[in-house]
Amino acid sequence: MGIPYSYSFRNLWTRRLTTLLTASGMGLVVFVFAATLMLAEGLQQTLVQTGSFDNVVVLRKAANSEVQSGVERGQAALVESQPEVAIGSDGKPLLAKELVVLINLKKRDGNKPANVVIRGVNAVSLKLRPAIRLKEGRMPREGSAEVIAGASIARRFKGGGLGETLRFGMRDWRVVGVFDAGSTGFSSEIWGDVDQMMQAFRRQVYSSIIFRLRDSSGFDAFKARIEGDPRLTVEAKRETRYYLDQSESMAKFLRILGLVLTIVFSIGAVIGATITMYAAVANRVTEIGTLRALGFQRRSILSAFIMEALLLGLCGGMLGVGGASFMQLITISTMNWASFSELAFSFALTFGIVWKSLLFSVVMGFIGGALPAVRASRMNIVEALRAT
Amino acid sequence: MFIIKYVLRNLFRHKLRFILTVVGIAVAVLAFGLLRTLVGLWYSGAEHASDTRLVTRNAISLIFPLPVSYLERIRGVPGVNAISYGNWFGGVYIDEKNFFANYAVEPRTYLNLYPEFVLPPKEKNDFLLDRKGCVVGQRLASTYGWKVGDLITLKGTIFPGQWEFALRGIFKGAEKATEERMLLFHWDYLNESVRQSVPRRADQVGFYIIGVKKPELAPEVSLAVDTMFKNSLAETLTETEKAFQMGFVSMTEAIMVAIQIVSYMVIAIIMVVAANTMAMTARERIGEYATLKTLGFKTGHLAGLIFGESVAISVLGGMLGVAATFPAAVWIESELAQYFPYFSVSAETLLLELLCALVVGVVSGIFPTWRGATIRIADGLKRIG
Numbered sequence: 001m002g003i004p005y006s007y008s009f010r011n012l013w014t015r016r017l018t019t020l021l022t023a024s025g026m027g028l029v030v031f032v033f034a035a036t037l038m039l040a041e042g043l044q045q046t047l048v049q050t051g052s053f054d055n056v057v058v059l060r061k062a063a064n065s066e067v068q069s070g071v072e073r074g075q076a077a078l079v080e081s082q083p084e085v086a087i088g089s090d091g092k093p094l095l096a097k098e099l100v101v102l103i104n105l106k107k108r109d110g111n112k113p114a115n116v117v118i119r120g121v122n123a124v125s126l127k128l129r130p131a132i133r134l135k136e137g138r139m140p141r142e143g144s145a146e147v148i149a150g151a152s153i154a155r156r157f158k159g160g161g162l163g164e165t166l167r168f169g170m171r172d173w174r175v176v177g178v179f180d181a182g183s184t185g186f187s188s189e190i191w192g193d194v195d196q197m198m199q200a201f202r203r204q205v206y207s208s209i210i211f212r213l214r215d216s217s218g219f220d221a222f223k224a225r226i227e228g229d230p231r232l233t234v235e236a237k238r239e240t241r242y243y244l245d246q247s248e249s250m251a252k253f254l255r256i257l258g259l260v261l262t263i264v265f266s267i268g269a270v271i272g273a274t275i276t277m278y279a280a281v282a283n284r285v286t287e288i289g290t291l292r293a294l295g296f297q298r299r300s301i302l303s304a305f306i307m308e309a310l311l312l313g314l315c316g317g318m319l320g321v322g323g324a325s326f327m328q329l330i331t332i333s334t335m336n337w338a339s340f341s342e343l344a345f346s347f348a349l350t351f352g353i354v355w356k357s358l359l360f361s362v363v364m365g366f367i368g369g370a371l372p373a374v375r376a377s378r379m380n381i382v383e384a385l386r387a388t
Numbered sequence: 389m390f391i392i393k394y395v396l397r398n399l400f401r402h403k404l405r406f407i408l409t410v411v412g413i414a415v416a417v418l419a420f421g422l423l424r425t426l427v428g429l430w431y432s433g434a435e436h437a438s439d440t441r442l443v444t445r446n447a448i449s450l451i452f453p454l455p456v457s458y459l460e461r462i463r464g465v466p467g468v469n470a471i472s473y474g475n476w477f478g479g480v481y482i483d484e485k486n487f488f489a490n491y492a493v494e495p496r497t498y499l500n501l502y503p504e505f506v507l508p509p510k511e512k513n514d515f516l517l518d519r520k521g522c523v524v525g526q527r528l529a530s531t532y533g534w535k536v537g538d539l540i541t542l543k544g545t546i547f548p549g550q551w552e553f554a555l556r557g558i559f560k561g562a563e564k565a566t567e568e569r570m571l572l573f574h575w576d577y578l579n580e581s582v583r584q585s586v587p588r589r590a591d592q593v594g595f596y597i598i599g600v601k602k603p604e605l606a607p608e609v610s611l612a613v614d615t616m617f618k619n620s621l622a623e624t625l626t627e628t629e630k631a632f633q634m635g636f637v638s639m640t641e642a643i644m645v646a647i648q649i650v651s652y653m654v655i656a657i658i659m660v661v662a663a664n665t666m667a668m669t670a671r672e673r674i675g676e677y678a679t680l681k682t683l684g685f686k687t688g689h690l691a692g693l694i695f696g697e698s699v700a701i702s703v704l705g706g707m708l709g710v711a712a713t714f715p716a717a718v719w720i721e722s723e724l725a726q727y728f729p730y731f732s733v734s735a736e737t738l739l740l741e742l743l744c745a746l747v748v749g750v751v752s753g754i755f756p757t758w759r760g761a762t763i764r765i766a767d768g769l770k771r772i773g
Binding site: 017018021022024025028029031032039060061062063064067068101102103104112113114115168169170201202204233254257261264265267268269271272274275276278279283332333334335337340342 | 404405408412416419447450451452546548588619621625640646653654660661664672
């Protein structure tokens, strides 16, 4: 017969302070572990949500981002005439030729400069991105120097708020509206009329062409045709794929960083657990002797102490995950290397991260508790009973 | 004297626990030191920037070019000593994972402005004479096993096509901190090709590097340059190389701040572990403390005893951690040279490491001391186990 589970649990409860200290040590490690995973996840979610599966982005060959890309007007017209492009209710193709450039803006706090994406759009652009809603103000009038700013730009950058003006390309641009794009990358962009922008920036070419597919399965045929067309020097990606690529390097960096940090930190927490469990064993030598004398097997003692260590780890894990879940309230903004521009994103907690963190904490508890449990199970009955 | 002896004896009463705690603190202190150094490295590019060099770029943002015709006008600004120009090329070597900086520059003036790129005279001459030539840093060359004379092909992401360069020289950094993962080639080569393929993009440069006579002239010169091009089609923004680099650094600052927070978190973790150890120790010895009190020892003595022990443990751990920092830094420098060309730990970091260890010791002693000091003798003696 095994020792009841409540034995392990009550032992932890009796030593509340020690349990709490050890668990919070592990909790901090789990917190770091979960927080870095959440950050990478948040970044990826933001960029993946930015794209929609039925939209296609056409860029110049070998350009990794819209900013680097350039599509000549003639080529843009060729893409527009492809049969896969969906037609809107007004009979016009659901296709937007956009201009994407970066401008240097200063943050409201600290005056630090950052690269902000500014996108020249036309009327269709908004239809292609259903996530975007106008929050305040109105849409810019076509042919005027008016822009709308994403919510996260309006909040954090000088000149980005409603009614303020931005100066670039020798003109002043009035922010007439603020749009909310949920947790997508568009929240970190500024939009204006594409023709006005091209003139202001002296650009003769578009950056990218975005269109909705008439039929989602038509993508491969479209891609094969335009990439094989000798008149075109462009490549096509599904919008989801395009934004996933944008997040790849940064998310990988965050994940590796998080992994290295937590491995190092977990050494400290495991040592803490080992000390606690050794002390738990040392304080209970007589008790263990009694249990053995009552007829409990060595195996039962071993599993009771391992169980105690696992419970300890689980406590730590729950503390850590609980703390980390509050991080979801925080929004981080940093430069995404792939697009060279500012991007705001939040920590995102997923079920996968929760169970990974809990598993990680239980493993830490197990490693910390294994040796002390072995020691407990190996005790000689007579000597243990004699110990004072 | 007696107290010191007592503390020492106490330390070794639980050898295993003592060793584990010391190792734990050592690991934490080591991690703290390495993280701090990592954050420092992030800023090192800006710290090693020359204060007699200015960078002029398009005021809108870095992705917009400036006409090459600005060259002579900037050269005429009083205080300007030398001027060079170039483009961020953004070429990819075989795969995007092999990232390194590559610039198209006007080689003669550029190398004069950057004396920290040390190139053997013959190789330098070869490079200057070969329009399709390029030079790379020592570290980059050894990463990919390039030798002088090799052909290097880059895939252009900003300037489409496959670009072939002949490696004419390998430069070494004058200092350890000099960036060596870099490829430089002739701006003329880029410009000629672009003129043929996309004429509207020709004769444009990404940035000008201006050398000023004295650092004090920097503000005047940058103001003069920017005023000259005010309200033109391509307005300029001129700042010192340091400010320019800091601009880059600050864009990814959020991540560095996170690493900094995390580096203090590791200290917090180990503080909890050490406090736990001391709390356990004190609980086991409550009876002893009561006995000592009975014998007439005051609270001060007890405090000395407990603090002495916790500080001794953590300072020992701290010293071990500091000692381990050096071999760890050397290891990182040799094994991870690709990412961290140099990894030198500053004296300030070492001092902070020790300070952290000390704080851990003091903090972890507080609770046990309070317990020992406030317990009533009778209660302490009554307590079992």
